[in-house]
Amino acid sequence: MSPVLEVQGLRISFPGPDGARVIPVDGVSFSLERGETLALVGESGCGKSLTSLALLQLVPSPGRIDPGSVIRLGDTDVLALRGEALRRIRGRRIGMVFQDPMTSLNPVFTVGDQIMEGILAHFRMSRSTARERALDLLREVGIPDPAERLQAYPHQLSGGMRQRVMIAIALAAEPEILVADEPTTALDVTVQAQILEVLDRLQATRGMAVLLITHDLGIVAGRADRVAVMYAGQIVEETSTARLFANPSHPYTQGLFASVPRITGPLKRLNPIRGSVPAPAAWPSGCRFRPRCPKAFDKSELEPPLLPVEPDHRMRCWLAELDGTRKP
Amino acid sequence: MNPALAALQSAWRRPRGRTGAILLLLIATSAVLGPWFLPDPLAQPDILAGSLPPGLGHPFGTDQLNRDILARVVAGARVSLSVALLAVGLSATIGAAVGLVSGYWGGLVDTGLMRLVDGALAIPRLFILLLTLAVWERIPLLALILLIGATGWFATSRLVRAEVLRIREEAYVRAAEALGARRRHVILRHLLPNTLGPLLVAATLGVGDVILLEAGLSFLGLGVQPPTPSWGSMVLESREVLVSAPWAGIFPGLAIVITVLSANLLGDAMRDATDPRSA
Numbered sequence: 377m378s379p380v381l382e383v384q385g386l387r388i389s390f391p392g393p394d395g396a397r398v399i400p401v402d403g404v405s406f407s408l409e410r411g412e413t414l415a416l417v418g419e420s421g422c423g424k425s426l427t428s429l430a431l432l433q434l435v436p437s438p439g440r441i442d443p444g445s446v447i448r449l450g451d452t453d454v455l456a457l458r459g460e461a462l463r464r465i466r467g468r469r470i471g472m473v474f475q476d477p478m479t480s481l482n483p484v485f486t487v488g489d490q491i492m493e494g495i496l497a498h499f500r501m502s503r504s505t506a507r508e509r510a511l512d513l514l515r516e517v518g519i520p521d522p523a524e525r526l527q528a529y530p531h532q533l534s535g536g537m538r539q540r541v542m543i544a545i546a547l548a549a550e551p552e553i554l555v556a557d558e559p560t561t562a563l564d565v566t567v568q569a570q571i572l573e574v575l576d577r578l579q580a581t582r583g584m585a586v587l588l589i590t591h592d593l594g595i596v597a598g599r600a601d602r603v604a605v606m607y608a609g610q611i612v613e614e615t616s617t618a619r620l621f622a623n624p625s626h627p628y629t630q631g632l633f634a635s636v637p638r639i640t641g642p643l644k645r646l647n648p649i650r651g652s653v654p655a656p657a658a659w660p661s662g663c664r665f666r667p668r669c670p671k672a673f674d675k676s677e678l679e680p681p682l683l684p685v686e687p688d689h690r691m692r693c694w695l696a697e698l699d700g701t702r703k704p
Numbered sequence: 705m706n707p708a709l710a711a712l713q714s715a716w717r718r719p720r721g722r723t724g725a726i727l728l729l730l731i732a733t734s735a736v737l738g739p740w741f742l743p744d745p746l747a748q749p750d751i752l753a754g755s756l757p758p759g760l761g762h763p764f765g766t767d768q769l770n771r772d773i774l775a776r777v778v779a780g781a782r783v784s785l786s787v788a789l790l791a792v793g794l795s796a797t798i799g800a801a802v803g804l805v806s807g808y809w810g811g812l813v814d815t816g817l818m819r820l821v822d823g824a825l826a827i828p829r830l831f832i833l834l835l836t837l838a839v840w841e842r843i844p845l846l847a848l849i850l851l852i853g854a855t856g857w858f859a860t861s862r863l864v865r866a867e868v869l870r871i872r873e874e875a876y877v878r879a880a881e882a883l884g885a886r887r888r889h890v891i892l893r894h895l896l897p898n899t900l901g902p903l904l905v906a907a908t909l910g911v912g913d914v915i916l917l918e919a920g921l922s923f924l925g926l927g928v929q930p931p932t933p934s935w936g937s938m939v940l941e942s943r944e945v946l947v948s949a950p951w952a953g954i955f956p957g958l959a960i961v962i963t964v965l966s967a968n969l970l971g972d973a974m975r976d977a978t979d980p981r982s983a
Contacts, residue, residue, distance in 0.1 A: 434882055465884070467882065468884055471883070474878070474882075475875075479876065480878075482897075482898075484897045485893070497884045497889070545883065
């Protein structure tokens with residue numbers, strides 16, 4: 377089966393001080409099959425959000441997608457699109473749910489207006505038909521009293537309701553791919569669960585492919601089919617969710633798992649990863665995780681490629697070559 | 705909630721804003737309704753009687769041609785206010801359009817437009833107006849309005865551009881773009897409504913400026929032409945009788961002061977309401 381979305385060697389650069397270019401996303405490749413959920417996992421500042429914005433050529437100025445990067449939507453070469461052709465795929469082929477529902481809605485228009493905006497940007501229809509569809513969408517994302525909510529302004533809704541509205545807006549033009557960038561980060565835990573449940577249900581009923589961007593491994597489990605772990609602008613480990621949870625191999629991934637508190641088993645001190653993600657201008661040479669890695673060794677001074685760990689499981693670490701040393 | 709409405713509403717809660725708004729409303733109402741109850745501002749009942757001091761028949765007195773000053777001040781309000789509103793409306797529109805395009809497009813378009821504005825701001829407005837108005841023997845009122853409007857948008861365009869640069873980075877603008885909203889749509893539906901607050905403040909303060917400007921031009925004989933009454937030209941005409949009939953100049957002068965002051969009070973209160981830093 378051919379993937380609905382294919383990203384190859386995506387590189388995003390910004391002009392840095394003294395003429396050099398800073399490269400916050402450096403050679404990211406992944407693909408997304410129809411109906412599949414791919415989770416892109418990593419800490420803040422690793423380039424996840426920028427990667428998702430690049431899918432629709434929305435990288436904020438003065439950043440740019442470097443030549444050589446490939447983004448394909450089915451047969452469409454996204455990076456070759458300009459103007460009207462580009463606008464037609466935004467929202468129509470890929471819908472986006474943003475992180476913060478508090479700021480992603482325009483405060484001066486009603487919820488209904490903003491959903492209809494997404495519908496009317498892509499379909500020729502009367503405003504009253506668009507209103508009907510907006511009503512259906514609100515119903516679909518589980519908003520009570522949808523007819524009344526259509527007239528509401530964003531400030532009259534709770535955070536969870538607003539995120540539901542954002543999802544309705546992302547679905548307005550019936551995209552085949554939904555990109556959810558930290559969709560639950562700004563919400564409290566009970567609301568998070570409800571929003572995730574809405575996303576799961578929509579994916580099942582509409583057969584959409586989902587790119588789920590998150591830093592929360594708990595959201596990934598039981599939801600994503602595949603996981604790509606990002607660190608410092610690169611994918612450092614990629615495999616199926618089951619394999620990743622059974623056998624996290626990259627020291628960074630292992631660090632992420634060690635940072636999650638466990639409810640079962642003896643009570644132990646949490647073991648977070650030392651330090652924080654360096655700024656894109658200060659990425660170390662060789663393996664980028666080297667300064668924070670408890671397992672760094674001589675060869676880490678060379679930059680590792682993605683190496684096979686087991687079938688359908690690759691990581692960007694030289695330990696993959698030294699079988700046996702990897703496992704404790 | 706519409707930011708322009710919100711600014712007006714919270715200005716109303718401030719004493720300054722309320723004073724300004726009430727005075728402006730009074731002046732506007734009397735300008736609209738007054739002429740129906742007052743004598744003809746052009747009538748010269750008894751030209752030989754000369755200027756009469758304020759009294760029962762003429763509350764503000766009469767001028768040297770024995771015309772009723774109250775009637776002329778009220779008629780002048782019509783002229784002055786409509787010139788100010790139309791000219792400010794024109795410059796707010798041009799300024800908003802230029803600012804929106806400049807701020808949203810960015811790049812060369814932005815650089816080009818803003819250098820043009822820099823250049824225009826370097827030339828004193830009064831100088832441009834004096835030069836162009838001197839072309840006419842009798843300046844048409846429409847030309848006066850268009851010229852004042854066309855020379856008043858430079859600062860407004862900068863203000864709107866600055867707002868657009870800020871709003872453009874808001875998540876909802878990115879969200880609209882990600883949904884495939886057209887440029888025109890983003891500009892008219894997302895950027896423009898959110899710049900209305902500051903735009904309204906600038907326009908209100910602009911009304912005061914334009915009234916002063918028009919009065920100044922009329923005083924120089926380059927504004928509203930006689931016999932059409934305007935506050936500036938009334939002050940000009942009263943110069944000859946300043947000592948013998950001071951009321952001929954005092955009342956139109958007071959009208960200018962009160963109107964400009966009210967516009968500034970209201971504009972100032974709205975600015976405080978929209979800009980928390982200066983409150």
